[in-house]
Amino acid sequence: MGPSILVAQHLSKVVPSAEGDLTILHALSLDLAQGDSLAIVGASGSGKSTLLGLLAGLDRPSAGKVILAGHDLGPLDEDQRARVRAEHVGFVFQSFQLLDSLNALENVMLPLELDGRRDAREQARTLLERVGLGKRLSHTPRQLSGGEQQRVAIARAFAAQPAVLFADEPTGNLDSHTGERISDLLFELNKERGTTLVLVTHDERLARRCRRLIRLEAGHLVAPVEA
Amino acid sequence: MTHMPLSRLCGLALRQLLRDIRASEVRVLFFALLVAVAASTAIGYFGARLNGAMQLRASEFLGADLVLQGSAPARDEQISAGKALGLRHAQVVEFTSVVGGDAGIQLSSIKAADGAYPLRGQVRSAAAPYAEETPGGGPAPGEAWVEPRLLAALGLSVGDSIDVGMKTLRMSRVLTYEPDRANNFYSLTPRVMMNLTDLQATGVIQPGSRVSYRDLWRGEAQPLAQYREGLQKNLAANQRLLDTRDGNRQIGGALGKAERYLNMASLVAVLLAGVAVAMSASRYAARRLDASALLRCLGLSRHQALGLYCLNWRCSAWWPHWRVPWSAGWPSWACSACCMGCCQAWCRPAESCRHWPVSPPAWLPWPASPCRRSQPLARCRHCAYCAVTCCRRHPAAGWCMAPPCWRWA
Numbered sequence: 211m212g213p214s215i216l217v218a219q220h221l222s223k224v225v226p227s228a229e230g231d232l233t234i235l236h237a238l239s240l241d242l243a244q245g246d247s248l249a250i251v252g253a254s255g256s257g258k259s260t261l262l263g264l265l266a267g268l269d270r271p272s273a274g275k276v277i278l279a280g281h282d283l284g285p286l287d288e289d290q291r292a293r294v295r296a297e298h299v300g301f302v303f304q305s306f307q308l309l310d311s312l313n314a315l316e317n318v319m320l321p322l323e324l325d326g327r328r329d330a331r332e333q334a335r336t337l338l339e340r341v342g343l344g345k346r347l348s349h350t351p352r353q354l355s356g357g358e359q360q361r362v363a364i365a366r367a368f369a370a371q372p373a374v375l376f377a378d379e380p381t382g383n384l385d386s387h388t389g390e391r392i393s394d395l396l397f398e399l400n401k402e403r404g405t406t407l408v409l410v411t412h413d414e415r416l417a418r419r420c421r422r423l424i425r426l427e428a429g430h431l432v433a434p435v436e437a
Numbered sequence: 438m439t440h441m442p443l444s445r446l447c448g449l450a451l452r453q454l455l456r457d458i459r460a461s462e463v464r465v466l467f468f469a470l471l472v473a474v475a476a477s478t479a480i481g482y483f484g485a486r487l488n489g490a491m492q493l494r495a496s497e498f499l500g501a502d503l504v505l506q507g508s509a510p511a512r513d514e515q516i517s518a519g520k521a522l523g524l525r526h527a528q529v530v531e532f533t534s535v536v537g538g539d540a541g542i543q544l545s546s547i548k549a550a551d552g553a554y555p556l557r558g559q560v561r562s563a564a565a566p567y568a569e570e571t572p573g574g575g576p577a578p579g580e581a582w583v584e585p586r587l588l589a590a591l592g593l594s595v596g597d598s599i600d601v602g603m604k605t606l607r608m609s610r611v612l613t614y615e616p617d618r619a620n621n622f623y624s625l626t627p628r629v630m631m632n633l634t635d636l637q638a639t640g641v642i643q644p645g646s647r648v649s650y651r652d653l654w655r656g657e658a659q660p661l662a663q664y665r666e667g668l669q670k671n672l673a674a675n676q677r678l679l680d681t682r683d684g685n686r687q688i689g690g691a692l693g694k695a696e697r698y699l700n701m702a703s704l705v706a707v708l709l710a711g712v713a714v715a716m717s718a719s720r721y722a723a724r725r726l727d728a729s730a731l732l733r734c735l736g737l738s739r740h741q742a743l744g745l746y747c748l749n750w751r752c753s754a755w756w757p758h759w760r761v762p763w764s765a766g767w768p769s770w771a772c773s774a775c776c777m778g779c780c781q782a783w784c785r786p787a788e789s790c791r792h793w794p795v796s797p798p799a800w801l802p803w804p805a806s807p808c809r810r811s812q813p814l815a816r817c818r819h820c821a822y823c824a825v826t827c828c829r830r831h832p833a834a835g836w837c838m839a840p841p842c843w844r845w846a
Contacts, residue, residue, distance in 0.1 A: 268734070288738075288739060289738035289739060289740070292733060292736050292737060292738045292739075293736060293738065295734065295735070295736045296735065296736020296737075297736070299736075301734050301735075307727060307731050309728050309731070311456050311457050311459075312456055316456060320732075320735065321735045321736075323449060323452070324449070324732070324735055324736065324737060326445055370735075
């Protein structure tokens with residue numbers, strides 16, 4: 211494994227509620243090397259997605275700090291964190307989050323266009339061919355199956371060549387067979403491109419494919435596991 | 438993505454707009470805009486034309502645009518002030534007097550008018566009672582036009598003479614219609630119309646006589662208003678100004694109601710247009726929430742997102758602008774910018790993660806989280822919620838947007 215790409219130190223998240231402050235994460239620490247893969251598992255409401263949001267810089271911790279690709283996210287404002295995300299982070303969502311008005315090619319082109327890449331179309335086409343959708347370039351998300359949509363989403367996530375890929379329940383909306391194919395694709399691309407993978411899942415089989423696994427219970431890290 | 442040049446942002450906005458148009462995303466909004474603007478334009482234009490036509494028609498019931506009426510002749514400076522403004526002038530003197538014929542006498546309503554009378558509408562007369570009417574003209578000096586009932590009362594016929602005071606006038610025609618004939622005391626008795634130049638010779642106007650002097654004016658709205666304003670400052674106690682509203686109470690009332698109705702129709706059209714545009718913009722903005730959040734996830738900053746959507750909407754607002762030239766772009770932009778600006782600029786990336794089962798407090802109902810005190814995630818939801826659903830939940834807010842938009846347009 212390479213140097214650390216993602217470090218969390220004593221990470222806590224507290225939110226106010228009607229009954230008083232509610233602690234979602236309790237002083238959680240982890241260190242992830244470049245090219246590593248981490249699965250976060252746990253019951254619903256255990257804080258998995260909150261942890262993912264904090265690690266990706268989508269939300270701010272109440273205490274502790276996150277260092278992503280050498281950037282301490284704590285002192286950064288929202289726009290600066292957006293810049294870090296643009297340069298180092300990719301996302302795969304459970305519900306794909308493809309833009310309905312764009313076809314598959316344009317969806318994959320989007321991060322490349324935002325980055326001002328002149329070869330956006332060619333890059334997007336290559337990635338879609340890599341995920342097996344070379345003949346579905348002009349199809350809109352409504353014309354694609356769930357598995358195909360997730361493949362487009364994965365192609366989009368890898369388009370900007372992120373250092374860290376965050377995936378939230380990437381197979382959650384798919385049947386087991388399609389989910390298996392998607393996870394194969396995810397790990398293949400992860401290996402090909404040396405991307406660090408952080409995924410939240412309920413799927414134990416998918417979690418076991420990661421090199422590292424952590425289990426959360428009510429915001430506490432109960433089982434750090436090296437696979 | 439440290440710095441995105443404006444040209445790239447414009448390119449992205451244009452591409453996004455073209456993709457949206459291709460995907461029918463913005464057609465509903467465009468259609469709502471076009472219908473709203475066309476309806477409000479049509480009603481406004483039609484209302485203005487209808488109002489103008491009614492005003493013109495109503496002025497015929499007065500015989501002029503403006504009348505200075507008094508029991509004494511208007512002062513010279515009052516007349517010269519109107520003529521200096523380029524207004525057309527006519528003079529009428531009305532009084533009641535006994536008219537004598539060979540067979541008897543008859544109390545009559547005399548109208549002495551100069552050659553310019555009437556300034557609006559036309560007098561109609563006939564060569565004999567119940568004969569075909571001829572519009573225009575007026576009695577020449579030495580002549581009188583009389584109503585048929587005077588002929589019947591005095592047993593005379595056209596061509597005979599009558600005496601008005603000390604002046605003998607020949608009844609040359611039968612008077613069938615005068616535009617400013619009012620339903621007042623003078624109209625109870627048969628009308629005799631004579632030329633104003635003969636009035637002095639009749640000798641019936643004496644000190645203390647009950648006489649109505651009417652100075653009729655016609656002209657463009659602006660000088661007419663200027664003249665009216667000047668006159669009102671120094672009207673004598675026995676003088677008053679009449680226009681189409683107060684010259685005839687029934688006509689004025691009907692005109693007022695018609696104007697109020699047209700104004701109300703225009704206002705309703707504007708309100709409906711505003712609501713339609715606000716609703717479609719709100720729908721469009723709501724559908725864009727995920728997209729803008731995704732853009733933020735992909736690393737677009739708040740300002741870049743705001744710039745992208747503002748440019749996108751500026752481009753889209755031009756589209757109806759080309760078709761309905763006077764305003765469509767601006768209301769569309771105004772309404773949509775209110776929704777889109779708030780939503781897209783302040784929507785944080787976590788907003789996209791409704792599919793992530795985020796912590797329970799963040800899912801509290803948005804309005805329950807005050808902007809200043811809530812956590813950032815809840816705050817951005819609150820802001821987005823307020824902007825997008827403001828019109829949906831509080832139609833009055835949507836309506837409130839219409840007048841400024843209209844004003845802006």
